[in-house]
Amino acid sequence: MREQLKTLWLTETIHLIESESGRFADQDINRQVNAMPTSLVNRIVMRATLLSKQNGLYSAQKIILRSIKLSFLLLLLLSIFLGSSLTFSALSQNPINLYWALFSLLGVHFITLIIWLGSFFFFSRFGGSLLIHCWLWIAEKLYQKKTVQQLIPAFISLFGSRIRWVIGFVLNLFWTIILSSALIILIVLFSTQHYSFEWKSTLLSADAIIRLTHYLGYLPSLLGFSLPKDEVIKLSEHALNPGDIRSSWAIWLLGVFICYGLAVRFVLMIICGITWLVSSRKIKLNLNDPDYQILAQQLQPLFSNVVDEDKLGEHKWQLPISQIEDGQGVYLVAVDIGETWNPPDSSPFYGFLNTHEARRAILDSLQLKPAHKLLIAIDTDRAPDRGILNFIQQLINKSQQSRIWFINQGKQLHNWQSLSLPLANPNWLEQGD
Missing domain, CATH: 3.40.1010 (Cobalt-precorrin-4 Transmethylase; domain 1)
Structure with missing residues (x-):
């Protein structure tokens, strides 16, 4: 997380705490901040940073971010393991039931994708994911100090619906790694072992299976993955061993897996990541908030001609207090x-x-x-x-x-x-x- 977002997060946390529990004892900190020749926004942020270091919020934020990084690494390792397990589970039998193997490889992916899309569109004002609410619940259980508890609500308040983009990026990143790991193992097993393929169905006829196979294989065929011939599909109601039949079904299975699994997650990950990077740069403090308006009156600069803008002009700072002498101090x-x-x-x-x-x-x-x-x-x-x-x-x-x-x-x-x-x-x- 960029330093600017970290400081804005701390500022919003201080704002939330003071709105609920009253102002901190901040006279000396305000004096330090007012001595800085910078804009009002920077003075508000600096005040919040200094207060956070006094009451433990600053170190609590570092602990939370460090825990997130560690959890992220552990989940990456877990994703690699899950991807490998997914493939071994799907290819656990030989001959392979084609559509059952396909469901084993992509079933959980599609279920979680639907859940995420539902959270994304229907819970946008709550951060875009039920995971945020789980995080909030865990934080309240782990941290007894009220000021520390406010870090998570402040995060949600500051980032709002933008959180759904970073959650979407993380979730799709994990699924991209899971499916990439599964694809690698799939290619290795297909390259080093003989597998026979068959389809079984009580309700569907051979013609229905042919149509389904063509529908699923249409998009992969545009990318170069060949479709099994109709005769091969009909004959595969029972497992056959000829090499060209095995190869044809393996290529079809790989194409469907890549197009409807890995490619979907990868594209969603890129979209969410880019949108998050763009939207997070637009996050600013709402200076029209009444609390910030009151605070602005108390954070008047000690310099006589500071311009409260994000980018200061070229000014020569003059001290308003005439008692300061030019002597030896x-x-x-x-x-x-x-x-x-x-x-x-x-x-x-x-x-x-x-x-x-x-x-x-x-x-x-x-x-x-x-x-x-x-x-x-x-x-x-x-x-x-x-x-x-x-x-x-x-x-x-x-x-x-x-x-x-x-x-x-x-x-x-x-x-x-x-x-x-x-x-x-x-x-x-x-x-x-």
């Missing part, structure tokens, strides 16, 4: 400290990060231009709650080097010290690496 920030506090004059003070807007602005800035050295000033009179610790961790992640500076010996100092944070004072900003 060395900053001092104050987190949850009253604005009456005076920072050291020798340190490049970035600002007070006490409001949601200020914190969002610095995270956006550092996403675009990570700090080389960042010193985070903390008032140890404030308790180290989960919110402030999470924010400090985000600052650390967006800086090449970071340290914590306790500006006082507050009443929560012991709790802060128990966290074993990397500490420093403003002199650290002036030191070399």
